[in-house]
Amino acid sequence: MKFATLHDVARSAGVSYATVDRVVNGRGGVAQKSAARVQSAILELGYERDVSAANLARKRVYRFRFLLPDDSNEFFSALNHALRSHDDQPSPLRMRLETQRVPAFSEQPLIAALDGIDAATTDCVCAVALDTPAVIAAFQRARARGLRVLTLVSDIAPNARDHYIGIDNLVAGKTAGRMMGLAHGRQRGCVLPIIGAKRAHDHIERLNGFCEVVKAYYPTIELLEPVRSRDAAATIHQVLVDAWQTHPDLTGVYNVGAGNDGLIDWVAGIAPQDRPVMVIHELLSGSRTALDAGLIDAVIDQKPYEAIGEALRIMRLLVDEQPLPEMTPVITPAIYLRENLPAITQTANRMPSP
Amino acid sequence: MKFATLHDVARSAGVSYATVDRVVNGRGGVAQKSAARVQSAILELGYERDVSAANLARKRVYRFRFLLPDDSNEFFSALNHALRSHDDQPSPLRMRLETQRVPAFSEQPLIAALDGIDAATTDCVCAVALDTPAVIAAFQRARARGLRVLTLVSDIAPNARDHYIGIDNLVAGKTAGRMMGLAHGRQRGCVLPIIGAKRAHDHIERLNGFCEVVKAYYPTIELLEPVRSRDAAATIHQVLVDAWQTHPDLTGVYNVGAGNDGLIDWVAGIAPQDRPVMVIHELLSGSRTALDAGLIDAVIDQKPYEAIGEALRIMRLLVDEQPLPEMTPVITPAIYLRENLPAITQTANRMPSP
DNA sequence: CTAGAAATGATAGACGTCTATCAAAAAATG
DNA sequence: CATTTTTTGATAGACGTCTATCATTTCTAG
Numbered sequence: 001m002k003f004a005t006l007h008d009v010a011r012s013a014g015v016s017y018a019t020v021d022r023v024v025n026g027r028g029g030v031a032q033k034s035a036a037r038v039q040s041a042i043l044e045l046g047y048e049r050d051v052s053a054a055n056l057a058r059k060r061v062y063r064f065r066f067l068l069p070d071d072s073n074e075f076f077s078a079l080n081h082a083l084r085s086h087d088d089q090p091s092p093l094r095m096r097l098e099t100q101r102v103p104a105f106s107e108q109p110l111i112a113a114l115d116g117i118d119a120a121t122t123d124c125v126c127a128v129a130l131d132t133p134a135v136i137a138a139f140q141r142a143r144a145r146g147l148r149v150l151t152l153v154s155d156i157a158p159n160a161r162d163h164y165i166g167i168d169n170l171v172a173g174k175t176a177g178r179m180m181g182l183a184h185g186r187q188r189g190c191v192l193p194i195i196g197a198k199r200a201h202d203h204i205e206r207l208n209g210f211c212e213v214v215k216a217y218y219p220t221i222e223l224l225e226p227v228r229s230r231d232a233a234a235t236i237h238q239v240l241v242d243a244w245q246t247h248p249d250l251t252g253v254y255n256v257g258a259g260n261d262g263l264i265d266w267v268a269g270i271a272p273q274d275r276p277v278m279v280i281h282e283l284l285s286g287s288r289t290a291l292d293a294g295l296i297d298a299v300i301d302q303k304p305y306e307a308i309g310e311a312l313r314i315m316r317l318l319v320d321e322q323p324l325p326e327m328t329p330v331i332t333p334a335i336y337l338r339e340n341l342p343a344i345t346q347t348a349n350r351m352p353s354p
Numbered sequence: 355m356k357f358a359t360l361h362d363v364a365r366s367a368g369v370s371y372a373t374v375d376r377v378v379n380g381r382g383g384v385a386q387k388s389a390a391r392v393q394s395a396i397l398e399l400g401y402e403r404d405v406s407a408a409n410l411a412r413k414r415v416y417r418f419r420f421l422l423p424d425d426s427n428e429f430f431s432a433l434n435h436a437l438r439s440h441d442d443q444p445s446p447l448r449m450r451l452e453t454q455r456v457p458a459f460s461e462q463p464l465i466a467a468l469d470g471i472d473a474a475t476t477d478c479v480c481a482v483a484l485d486t487p488a489v490i491a492a493f494q495r496a497r498a499r500g501l502r503v504l505t506l507v508s509d510i511a512p513n514a515r516d517h518y519i520g521i522d523n524l525v526a527g528k529t530a531g532r533m534m535g536l537a538h539g540r541q542r543g544c545v546l547p548i549i550g551a552k553r554a555h556d557h558i559e560r561l562n563g564f565c566e567v568v569k570a571y572y573p574t575i576e577l578l579e580p581v582r583s584r585d586a587a588a589t590i591h592q593v594l595v596d597a598w599q600t601h602p603d604l605t606g607v608y609n610v611g612a613g614n615d616g617l618i619d620w621v622a623g624i625a626p627q628d629r630p631v632m633v634i635h636e637l638l639s640g641s642r643t644a645l646d647a648g649l650i651d652a653v654i655d656q657k658p659y660e661a662i663g664e665a666l667r668i669m670r671l672l673v674d675e676q677p678l679p680e681m682t683p684v685i686t687p688a689i690y691l692r693e694n695l696p697a698i699t700q701t702a703n704r705m706p707s708p
Numbered sequence: 709c710t711a712g713a714a715a716t717g718a719t720a721g722a723c724g725t726c727t728a729t730c731a732a733a734a735a736a737t738g
Numbered sequence: 739c740a741t742t743t744t745t746t747g748a749t750a751g752a753c754g755t756c757t758a759t760c761a762t763t764t765c766t767a768g
Binding site for chain 2: 003050051052053055056061091092093094096171172174175177178179182183184185186187209213273277297298330332333334335337338339340341342343
């Protein structure tokens with residue numbers, strides 16, 4: 001009923017602890033047959049290394065740094081909150097998480113932040129990236145200094161980072177498209193996509209996915225020309241007022257990016273039976289309330305809490321130089337309707353008592 | 355850049371290690387002011403107990419046992435697979451997981467299994483329960499013996515177990531109802547619910563949730579009398595053939611329970627443009643393929659992998675006698691459409707190498 | 709056979725915490 | 739004041755692994 005230890009393995013293999021240690025830690029200088037005996041003893045006893053004890057002895061501390069865009073955007077603040085609640089959890093893993101807020105969507109501060117990270121005091125960096133040549137260069141400098149680098153939510157070229165954690169925005173857009181299509185029940189329709197900026201990769205990808213699915217499976221739905229909102233609530237509100245004027249037959253609105261408060265304000269003033277199908281992104285306080293109030297039909301969510309958890313897991317594997325799961329664990333976008341809203345997560349602060 | 359240890363706390367508080375130990379482990383016999391100094395030193399240094407080291411010293415091994423219904427049902431086998439892949443993950447927590455397969459849906463074997471568990475060799479049991487008086491009594495006997503008990507997927511009376519992990523079936527049904535309603539796009543319709551057995555609590559709950567939402571928000575949808583399938587594929591197929599005959603205007607089918615293969619067989623023979631909206635439960639190989647082939651519109655999933663992970667987490671908290679999060683972490687049912695199918699999880703086997 | 713190389717054994721001190729014991733100091737009691 | 743009682747200190751041995759050192763044995767080449 002006990003776990004086998006390395007001492008057990010040594011005894012069972014008929015060799016000394018030192019030899020077993022040389023085998024399992026690949027220190028070399030072990031004869032073929034001894035190594036084989038150790039290996040088979042390991043299999044026979046079902047030995048599994050006690051990672052806690054190993055990390056304790058190695059004095060391993062994972063020193064991770066997160067570069068998160070500042071609070072301009074509620075989604076980023078949700079990301080930050082998710083990070084904090086992971087950090088607050090009493091965990092048997094020794095992690096030192098440092099968060100650094102960086103002005104959102106601007107190249108220079110992000111580059112400066114990346115360049116300012118000392119590989120001697122940090123093992124791995126996780127950053128919400130911007131896909132521009134200068135930023136990519138900064139990522140590569142960081143890696144050249146010996147840092148491991150992850151991108152979060154927003155990706156760059158795969159060869160410039162070790163891993164990406166987040167949703168596939170094409171998938172997210174397709175999911176939104178399917179949702180929009182389904183909600184039309186094979187009827188004719190006229191759908192307006194709203195996009196933050198023409199530049200943003202993720203917005204373009206979502207839009208492409210959305211249009212692809214709608215065109216392929218719902219030919220009776222007319223797709224209006226996407227309008228730009230600069231992710232600003234006021235702009236979105238105006239956009240909708242205008243669209244409602246020019247297209248009284250509007251049957252659906254898909255907001256690719258942020259600024260949902262403006263959209264919600266608008267839809268609150270529309271008679272329920274006339275209201276177009278509303279599909280938006282990110283389950284945040286505003287969208288949640290609107291969903292609950294029946295103003296919104298579906299929210300596609302990036303699951304920030306899960307994303308952070310996955311990032312931490314991958315970061316540990318990276319610095320341990322363990323093989324990464326070949327199957328990239330992409331976050332699957334969640335679909336929230338009014339009925340399957342998750343309970344509001346309340347960070348339970350626990351004392352350091354037994 | 356290091357973590358504070360208990361020795362650091364002792365030094366900082368100006369007391370001995372022994373006193374600090376008495377405080378943090380509540381052994382008593384410490385003067386008020388000493389305890390206060392220790393506490394403030396802990397706060398000042400931001401001390402956090404190293405759970406790994408503590409568990410190592412305590413020789414703590416979590417001995418968990420799972421009672422899972424046998425393979426009659428593909429969902430249970432997915433649960434079992436999820437459990438195994440959690441167990442295979444190299445984890446810094448020392449857990450000994452034992453799985454015991456129990457004939458599905460039958461009282462006596464489950465009772466016998468529960469009664470056969472020795473509290474001396476097991477800390478916590480997690481079982482897919484049956485909500486009958488005899489089974490509840492067996493659960494209570496187990497708890498009286500000092501075992502902690504969790505129910506998984508299927509619950510019993512809250513006071514007969516320590517915790518429940520799984521979805522709220524009412525929520526799952528409501529979600530299905532919303533999905534069905536949305537997919538009708540405010541059109542008239544005629545929807546057939548299929549239920550496994552009239553007895554099964556979870557089926558009844560889902561059905562109630564489904565009907566509640568459809569009636570409340572989609573009054574133009576006519577709900578047909580639910581038919582029973584005994585969760586058998588062949589029965590479901592026949593049910594659908596019959597329904598299609600008597601109701602040529604059928605616009606939706608909701609299968610509350612298992613036996614989706616029969617449903618998929620049937621729908622494969624229907625012309626795509628005439629096909630009713632199909633909403634089913636559990637993302638398994640068959641439903642996944644059907645979703646991907648466009649034969650099904652939505653799958654409501656219980657997320658077995660996440661459920662097992664959550665169960666393990668709660669079980670650890672229970673045997674550690676740590677406070678449980680007051681906010682019960684109910685699993686939120688996931689909605690899968692054709693576009694947001696998760697990647698097929700491939701259990702990455704890792705060697706016990708560093 | 710012998711020298712040198714390669715492989716192995718033995719062991720000790722760390723990592724941070726738990727548990728236990730015993731002695732010493734401080735406080736409360738009469 | 740002496741005597742309990744309470745509180746504190748000091749310390750040692752575990753837990754399973756890592757790392758390092760040094761001595762010994764076994765193998766290989768000349």
